[in-house]
Amino acid sequence: MSPASLGEFGRIARFFRPLAAEFPGALGLTDDAAVLSVPPGQELVLTTDAIVAGVHFLPTDGPGDIARKALRVNLSDLAAKGARPLAYTLTLAVGRDVGDAWIEAFAAGLAEDQAYYGIALAGGDSVSTGGPVWASITAFGLVDAGRMVTRSGAQLGDVVLVTGTIGDAALGLAVEQGRLAVDAADRDALVGRYRLPQPRTYLAHAVAAHAHAAIDISDGLAADFGHLCRASGVSGRIAVSRIPQSPAARRAIAASPALMSQVLGGGDDYEILLTAPANAVPPLMAAAAAAGIGLTAVGSTDRADSDAEVYLIDDDGNRVAVEKAGWTHS
């Protein structure tokens, strides 16, 4: 027997229309399109990220967590660009055997994060698939005109900073896949970071005000630092010993130092890596403290270099190898 289904229109009306209530331009999801005004002096920042079952999330994840991850990976991009969240569109693909209860839980996850991060549904599409569940989101944010923070603005002598802690998600995935054993509390901490990114939305205003360049760390610290340096035409170095780690990650690495290379090379941190001039570090730190978000200076940009190089160095100044720099789950 098929699970209960209100049908496509019924599900939109019942579960998704309430998510659009805060965004008048969505017209209650009753039209073919939404309309969006950009205030004078501002610009729209837009980003698109999709997640697919078995690739970007665990098939065992609940629908609410899947929804929140889909939204949060996009919110993370907006935050790294210094943009305030405004609205998003969603395309959701599920099998015909997925019942209303699953959709309701998915929408409830979105509702929770919409309220927390201040974003609303503007429109979308729902399709059926015989393959894995997937969700594709395009998210919209606002910045003052000309002030979107790019990857390419890093300047010589910038301080390199990262938010939060690095490596938890990569270790959490290793735990979930049975490649790493930790105690129950650390398991929850690490797997939780893999399952649900923490977009640094509340630091976006400070990134916009102070950063020369920024990127959200999704491919791994080493890889994304490389992307930023190459786009900016600078070389950079990060001191490995200064990379912020959670207590759970620190314990795992203490027990098995070889894991450090997964911390540097693994992905899914969804922290912000940014560069800023030295005199911007105090106001950035103050903004991070006010937002309750960790922010740590980990390195510097070195010299203009047409063949930009990235160094991860240990306390003796030696270069550290990265196991899997630039892993991508395409």
Add this chain to the structure above:
Amino acid sequence: MSPASLGEFGRIARFFRPLAAEFPGALGLTDDAAVLSVPPGQELVLTTDAIVAGVHFLPTDGPGDIARKALRVNLSDLAAKGARPLAYTLTLAVGRDVGDAWIEAFAAGLAEDQAYYGIALAGGDSVSTGGPVWASITAFGLVDAGRMVTRSGAQLGDVVLVTGTIGDAALGLAVEQGRLAVDAADRDALVGRYRLPQPRTYLAHAVAAHAHAAIDISDGLAADFGHLCRASGVSGRIAVSRIPQSPAARRAIAASPALMSQVLGGGDDYEILLTAPANAVPPLMAAAAAAGIGLTAVGSTDRADSDAEVYLIDDDGNRVAVEKAGWTHS
């Protein structure tokens, strides 16, 4: 052996970056996000539609046609809202066994339609899937502020008009699925309409200038007319004998009159159904003629009705039944 693959970054650089060349805010697809300016006095119209192999297109369709269909179903929504195309984001999911040649042909299809319809790639994501190929597009257009044409603006005594011809795509799908036999030329004509919608982009300015309400016909003429009337709180009638048909559709229906019900109820026409006051019909007709797009008056809106009813009537004034009003391929 796996087919050749440049990898995700290589494919973006080689095949997709050229598609973003006309849209400076895309930053050459080298950043996490794009930036988009909306000129003063204008608003952004946004729409999202995804297509999935085996649901919205035939597994035998070539990659270029798949790409163009994905873009065109979104362009059709923009046209119905009276919006000029501006940019779009794309999420594309293919299997790991899909080689570079497939991606190159997909991008070539986009390039062709971008040039024809005047739209550029602003950003996107590519993911791998073990399931069917799919593409999700969010498209952006511009309208003068407050002038997006909705479904809900129809007024009493409006003329109801449709662009192009109705029913070809539904008959084309029937041909493709072996449910309908026609000669080779008609087969090409009908299947072609199913495979590649013809968005009425070049009529968007006239829709914006003159229509009270509009919708693109994707669920079927009867169903979408119902959507428009209900949203507007009016009743409406369409004279079946006035519904424009292509020569191929006319021949098929002459041979098998029962097909008429598929014309009325079938989907994927991607024509525009609009309502306008009688005095706007001449300028609409002139604009359609100038654009080389057929435009036919097929009915009228009747009376305000809280329980809006839609009538399809024959030449004797009798109501015509529709086989599958509102079929949806969710």
